[in-house]
């Protein structure tokens with residue numbers, strides 16, 4: 748049976764891919780982005796391959812890559828493609844699987860399926876990647892509520908960004924999910940820096 752984690756988040760562009768690359772490296776795992784919407788500025792799969800360079804990981808190709816950077820249901824429609832759920836079955840791998848969702852939990856993948864419906868179907872625990880900037884408390888707590896509403900196990904919340912103790916402690920208090928730590932903004936952002944920062948800041952012991 749495939750084990751692993753879904754990496755979801757409060758929003759798009761908040762650091763899921765960077766976190767997922769760190770996690771894949773730390774687990775010696777396999778990374779999979781089932782649906783990539785928008786390919787012009789590079790893909791998440793390529794970013795993770797670069798950010799795990801030299802590590803013992805596997806990178807699994809996307810099931811779907813769409814041209815337009817928008818929600819998968821619309822990106823698929825624009826490309827004239829119907830998403831086939833059989834192609835979104837979890838790949839069988841001999842190592843922990845790190846699955847990165849598109850955007851957040853209520854993103855439509857088809858006209859009648861949200862990301863969270865897929866997560867429930869996959870049955871893997873979810874890690875919620877959250878910004879530390881203004882607005883994160885409500886977004887993070889709503890994300891946790893949407894996951895729990897569907898009985899999706901929450902493995903924890905991981906922050907990305909500058910330290911924001913008030914937001915982080917409110918999310919801890921109201922969200923009651925394991926706090927996995929905070930990945931700082933890295934400059935330069937490369938494979939060695941990411942793996943060092945991930946090891947120093949993220950509580951892998953809570954994911955065991």
Ligand SMILES: Nc1ncnc2c1ncn2[C@@H]1O[C@H](COP(=O)(O)OP(=O)(O)OP(=O)(O)O)[C@@H](O)[C@H]1O
Nearest residue numbers: 759760761762763764765849850930931932933936
């Ligand atoms: N820890 C970090 N250090 C430095 N820059 C970061 C970090 N996390 C994210 N970024 C910056 O923010 C950008 C967006 O992050 P990322 O691609 O991980 O977002 P995402 O949540 O995966 O978005 P999407 O919903 O498109 O998959 C990155 O390209 C990078 O420039």
Ligand SMILES: [Mg+2]
Nearest residue numbers: 763764791847
């Ligand atoms: Mg991403």
